[in-house]
Amino acid sequence: MTKVSSSFIFIFTTVSLSLPVVAADLVPPLAGGVYEDVYLHNPPHTAGYVQGSYAGLVDAPYGATGDDWTVKGSINFNPERYVNLQADLGNSWKSSGALDAQVLSWAVHGYYRDRDFALGAFFQDANLHAGALGYLGDKNVRDYLGGLEGAYFLPNNTFYARVGYGKVEWSDYSPDHLMGVVGFRHYFTDNVRFDVEGDFNHLSYESAEADVRSVIVTGNYRPWAKPVTFFAGYRFDDADASISDYSFGLGGTGTVFGGVRLSFGSDSIKDEERSGPMWNVGL
Secondary structure, three states: OOHHHHHHHHHHHHHHHHOOOOOOOOOOOOOOOOOOOOOOOOOOEEEEEEEEEEEEEEEOHHHOOOEEEEEEEEEEEEEEOOEEEEEEEEEEEEEEOOEEEEEEEEEEEEEEEOOOEEEEEEEEEEEEEOHHHHHOOOOEEEEEEEEEEEEEEEOOEEEEEEEEEEEEEEOOEOOEEEEEEEEEEEEEEOOEEEEEEEEEEEEEEOOEEEEEEEEEEEEEEOOOOOOEEEEEEEEEEEEEEEEOOEEEEEEEEEEEEEEEEEEEOOOOHHHHHHHOOOOOOOO
16 A cells, blocks of 8 residues: 555545544424424524533444533524524634544535525535644644535424535645535424434545545533533444455444533524524634
C-alpha cells in the first residue's frame, strides 16, 4: 500500500467517523394535545436553540473507546411568508485513547417552507484539528460541501432527504465527498418524537475509495410548556475502503448519545420543526 493511499484511508476514517457524528433533532410543545396542526407564525419570525450533548463508543473494533462532547446552536429567520434562512454553528471535543481532536462546524440553509413541504439548498463546512495528524503531514482537515434538501409534512410524520457534493482538504490531498441522507420523524404527540435517519458518505481520491453507511435512531421529549428538550439515541457506522483492486472492511462502530436542548421562539418540538430550524446536519 502506498503512502498516499494509506494516508488517504487514515484521513478518510478520521473525517467520516470523527467529524459530525452525533445526530439529534428538533425540539418544543403546543398548547393543545396530540397531532396539533401547527400554524405558520406571522413573519418576521425568529426561532432557534442551543444544545449540549455527549456521545460515547460502545461497540468498536479492537475494543476501542471514545468520548465526544458537543455544543451546538441553530437559528431560523423567516423574513417573508414561506421564505426561511437557517444558520448552524457547532464545536465538539473528541478523544479516543491518546488521540484528541476538535471540530468546528457551521452550515447555512435557504429554503421555502409551507404546511405541506420544504425545499431549499445548503452549504456546510467542518474543520477538524488533531495534533496526531501532524505526523502524517497536516494537523488540520477541512470537509465542505453543498447541495439540496427537501421535506414532506404529514400531521404526525415528516419525511426528509438531503444530497450534497464537496471536497475534503488535508495536506496535499483533496478527495471528492458525496453525501446522501434520508430520514423519517414520527410524532406520538407534539412533544414526543421518534427519528430514524440513514446517512451515506462516499470519498474518492485517485485509485482509492471509501464508504461510510450510518443509521441513527433518536428519541426526543419536551415537557409541556417548557423550552427544554431531552434527547437520546444510538448510531451505527459501517465503513469499508478499496485501493485499486484491493478491498477491505474498516469495521462497524456503535455510539450512544444524549443531550439537552434549550429553545426559543417555538411552542413544541413539532412547532419548531414546522416554523423554526428545520434541518439537522449532525454538527
